[in-house]
Amino acid sequence: MGAEAEHPQQPPSSLRPAREAAAAPAVLGLQLSALIDHVARVDWSLLDRVPGDRGGSQQVSIDELNHILKEVNAHILPSRNDLTPITTIAGGSVANTIRGLSAGFGISTGIIGACGDDDQALLFVNNMSFSGVDLTRLRAKNGHTAQCVCLVDASGNRTMRPCLSSAVKMQANEFRKEDFKGSKWLVVRYAQQNMEQIFEAIRIAKQEGLSVSLDLASFEMVRDSRPKLINLLETGNIDLCFANEDEARELIGGGLTSDPEDALAFLGKYCKWAVVTLASKGCMAKHGKQVVQVPAIGESSAVDTTGAGDLFASGFLYGLVKGLPLEECCKVGACSGGSVTRALGGEVRPENWQWMYKQMNARGLLLPELKN
Numbered sequence: 584m585g586a587e588a589e590h591p592q593q594p595p596s597s598l599r600p601a602r603e604a605a606a607a608p609a610v611l612g613l614q615l616s617a618l619i620d621h622v623a624r625v626d627w628s629l630l631d632r633v634p635g636d637r638g639g640s641q642q643v644s645i646d647e648l649n650h651i652l653k654e655v656n657a658h659i660l661p662s663r664n665d666l667t668p669i670t671t672i673a674g675g676s677v678a679n680t681i682r683g684l685s686a687g688f689g690i691s692t693g694i695i696g697a698c699g700d701d702d703q704a705l706l707f708v709n710n711m712s713f714s715g716v717d718l719t720r721l722r723a724k725n726g727h728t729a730q731c732v733c734l735v736d737a738s739g740n741r742t743m744r745p746c747l748s749s750a751v752k753m754q755a756n757e758f759r760k761e762d763f764k765g766s767k768w769l770v771v772r773y774a775q776q777n778m779e780q781i782f783e784a785i786r787i788a789k790q791e792g793l794s795v796s797l798d799l800a801s802f803e804m805v806r807d808s809r810p811k812l813i814n815l816l817e818t819g820n821i822d823l824c825f826a827n828e829d830e831a832r833e834l835i836g837g838g839l840t841s842d843p844e845d846a847l848a849f850l851g852k853y854c855k856w857a858v859v860t861l862a863s864k865g866c867m868a869k870h871g872k873q874v875v876q877v878p879a880i881g882e883s884s885a886v887d888t889t890g891a892g893d894l895f896a897s898g899f900l901y902g903l904v905k906g907l908p909l910e911e912c913c914k915v916g917a918c919s920g921g922s923v924t925r926a927l928g929g930e931v932r933p934e935n936w937q938w939m940y941k942q943m944n945a946r947g948l949l950l951p952e953l954k955n
Contacts, residue, residue, distance in 0.1 A: 607765030608693035612681035615753045617698035617707040618729040620674025622928040629658035640743035640801040648746040670928040673710035679929040683897030685715040688951045693717035697753040703728035726751040755783040763791040773800045775808035794822040802829035816853040823856040877913040881921025890929025895920030918942040
């Protein structure tokens with residue numbers, strides 16, 4: 584991409600928190616493009632005029648994104664519980680997961696990717712560094728930072744419209760072994776347009792002894808590029824895979840009548856751990872021959888489901904890092920996934936972390952050791 588010439592050396596200090604030499608983060612997130620989420624609660628009339636399937640994620644151009652943002656102001660729903668009707672924060676599935684691990688669970692995390700040289704980049708960096716995420720692997724480039732409009736209906740369900748085409752992006756030849764060395768996990772989100780970078784990052788990660796977690800992104804992504812996804816799974820390099828119910832249906836091609844247990848068994852053929860999240864019905868997970876099912880927590884009070892799957896992954900990965908049994912990993916995931924649905928956007932508010940700790944304590948789960 585000719586418009587994204589990389590800044591010399593590392594990003595300037597204004598885009599990077601200073602830090603002394605430290606141990607490698609336990610969990611790394613691969614987010615090739617830093618991204619800003621604009622999250623708004625809107626009425627049905629706007630959703631009816633947005634192209635694509637309601638409830639999914641479909642890319643739009645910068646002109647389409649700006650048009651949607653203008654329309655949002657005319658269709659914002661009245662806030663409830665004194666919540667802000669529109670929220671602008673650092674976003675992206677991977678960013679949500681690693682921010683949750685760092686801020687809520689005290690697990691050291693870092694992000695590998697690129698950001699632009701605009702106001703959105705500064706917002707992304709400030710938000711992630713405030714949450715304790717290591718940004719020394721984030722390259723600053725000349726150009727735009729990615730954005731996404733997250734439209735939330737009155738029931739708390741979200742429709743995503745990301746704009747990535749004009750954003751700066753990390754390329755496959757920019758990965759370095761030292762980016763991965765010493766870490767335990769690499770968190771990846773499936774994206775058909777980024778397969779070269781995904782394969783290269785996973786190749787280096789496996790060389791350096793990392794386990795790899797894969798999120799299936801969206802049912803549209805699975806539907807449109809299922810063969811590529813199967814090829815990735817067949818490499819045997821995916822240790823943990825997360826799919827929601829819609830993604831699971833597309834994965835096995837069974838339509839509305841398909842059983843999520845079939846998708847779980849399918850993923851279990853390729854991955855050490857497989858998880859299918861079932862919204863208000865909780866989740867099911869498989870590790871070897873063990874299969875567990877755990878109910879949802881906090882679903883009845885959902886304000887916005889944006890980030891619920893991402894924060895479920897935070898809790899589940901916390902459990903794996905701490906060596907918890909499969910069922911307890913799921914229960915922690917249910918607690919963290921429920922915590923983010925209590926407010927607008929994919930970031931958990933401090934009072935909702937406290938809600939999560941109470942839920943974990945009530946269930947006898949290992950509480951995080953947080954630094955003051």
